Amino acid sequence: MLTIKKLSVTFGQNVALEIDQEIRFEENDRIGIIGSNGAGKSTLINSLLGIVPYKGDIQTNLTPRDMAVHLQENSYSNNVSVKLIMETILGTKLKANKELQELIAYFDFDKCLAKRFNKLSGGQKQRLTLILVMLQKADLTFFDEVSSGLDFETRQILMTKLTNWYSQRSGTLCVVSHYYDELEKLTNKLLLLDKGRVVAFGRLEELFSQYCGYSVITVEDTPVTKTFFGEYRQLKAPSQVLALACHNQEDERKIVNLCIQSNINYKRRNNDIEIMTLNAKGSEEVSHG
Numbered sequence: 026m027l028t029i030k031k032l033s034v035t036f037g038q039n040v041a042l043e044i045d046q047e048i049r050f051e052e053n054d055r056i057g058i059i060g061s062n063g064a065g066k067s068t069l070i071n072s073l074l075g076i077v078p079y080k081g082d083i084q085t086n087l088t089p090r091d092m093a094v095h096l097q098e099n100s101y102s103n104n105v106s107v108k109l110i111m112e113t114i115l116g117t118k119l120k121a122n123k124e125l126q127e128l129i130a131y132f133d134f135d136k137c138l139a140k141r142f143n144k145l146s147g148g149q150k151q152r153l154t155l156i157l158v159m160l161q162k163a164d165l166t167f168f169d170e171v172s173s174g175l176d177f178e179t180r181q182i183l184m185t186k187l188t189n190w191y192s193q194r195s196g197t198l199c200v201v202s203h204y205y206d207e208l209e210k211l212t213n214k215l216l217l218l219d220k221g222r223v224v225a226f227g228r229l230e231e232l233f234s235q236y237c238g239y240s241v242i243t244v245e246d247t248p249v250t251k252t253f254f255g256e257y258r259q260l261k262a263p264s265q266v267l268a269l270a271c272h273n274q275e276d277e278r279k280i281v282n283l284c285i286q287s288n289i290n291y292k293r294r295n296n297d298i299e300i301m302t303l304n305a306k307g308s309e310e311v312s313h314g
């Protein structure tokens with residue numbers, strides 16, 4: 026549905042994005058876009074939406090009408106009620122639309138309907154845009170840091186709703202997030218950007234297998250565990266975590282048995298985006314180094 030053949034965006038002297046490999050978004054893909062601050066995630070979305078000028082070749086059969094977007098900042102008229110904004114954008118009446126009523130109730134948004142947009146809090150503005158984006162049922166939907174600024178509980182409620190909502194609906198999703206747990210729930214492909222370049226792109230399980238192996242066993246990182254598991258391949262991992270790569274089930278059994286015999290607490294993961302990302306970036310540094 027959308028293929029990036031080549032894409033570059035510059036702001037003055039600063040190259041914000043330089044993609045020179047083919048990136049394909051297929052129908053019903055759930056793509057997580059990940060990368061540190063300034064990696065080019067929002068710039069990528071903005072260029073796909075045609076909001077920022079770019080050089081390159083993006084091929085798509087979609088028009089802007091087929092896309093819905095939840096950006097970090099969205100703005101609407103302050104002259105009319107939020108209810109009227111919703112009804113106008115969605116081309117529907119609240120009392121006739123069961124899905125709209127359901128989302129308003131779910132996100133506890135009833136008390137905001139009579140307000141003007143500029144009287145909503147940051148979190149309420151987020152929820153308004155979310156409801157609008159979820160109901161637009163676009164072929165391609167972008168969520169740019171949809172849960173940033175939300176408290177932990179609201180974030181969990183939102184992610185559960187989004188995951189359930191899109192598990193029953195078709196359409197391609199592009200989700201920018203700094204939260205690995207969100208991406209593990211919602212996405213099946215990953216685009217990892219670093220300093221405007223693509224570090225990795227592909228299905229989660231393929232990238233995991235490429236950079237981590239069959240599975241990963243994590244234990245607490247101490248001098249004792251480091252030595253104890255010295256003969257096993259230790260992956261890059263967040264601080265305090267020792268990540269042991271298992272190439273196959275046999276490997277996994279050996280490490281798990283060692284943990285059990287030695288009373289070491291462990292976790293087994295086969296989709297850990299954080300560890301996968303650290304190792305993908307690590308291999309990039311080595312190959313460029």
Ligand SMILES: Nc1ncnc2c1ncn2[C@@H]1O[C@H](COP(=O)(O)OP(=O)(O)OP(=O)(O)O)[C@@H](O)[C@H]1O
Nearest residue numbers: 036039040041060061062063064065066067068069
């Ligand atoms: N309108 C702009 N004018 C000038 N520079 C910009 C503009 N938008 C982005 N940039 C620069 O382009 C680079 C990529 O920014 P971008 O917002 O795409 O990063 P990001 O990955 O979305 O970061 P974050 O996680 O902080 O939101 C940064 O160096 C940023 O300063």
